[in-house]
Amino acid sequence: MAPLADTARFRTNDPDVLVSASLACPVCLRGDGVERHPALDGYDPSVECGCPRCDVRWRVYLQPLQALRFSLMDPG
Ligand SMILES: [Zn+2]
Numbered sequence: 001m002a003p004l005a006d007t008a009r010f011r012t013n014d015p016d017v018l019v020s021a022s023l024a025c026p027v028c029l030r031g032d033g034v035e036r037h038p039a040l041d042g043y044d045p046s047v048e049c050g051c052p053r054c055d056v057r058w059r060v061y062l063q064p065l066q067a068l069r070f071s072l073m074d075p076g
Contacts, residue, residue: 004058008047012069019073023060025051040067 010022024031028051035050045067050057062070 004056006058006060008060008062008066008070010066010069012065014069016073019070023047023049025049025054025056026058027051027054027056038067038070040071 004026006026008019008022010019020031023034023036025034030051030053033052035052037048037050039046039048040062045062045064047060047062047070048057049060
């Protein structure tokens with residue numbers, strides 16, 4: 001099965017809560033408790049996410065400005 005992949009939909013001036021919402025679990029649609037493993041340095045910045053409730057993993061691809069915005073988020 002191909003891993004789930006998505007493109008982030010938040011705008012760079014959105015508040016943290018909307019940035020988090022764009023990384024929510026595609027199965028249960030919850031953003032809290034989602035594990036995030038950012039890989040923002042590469043050519044294709046992305047955040048690998050995992051939902052421990054649903055045991056599902058997916059990757060969200062970011063535009064460069066979104067990657068910058070994400071890196072400014074409060075961790076957790
Ligand atoms: Zn879930």
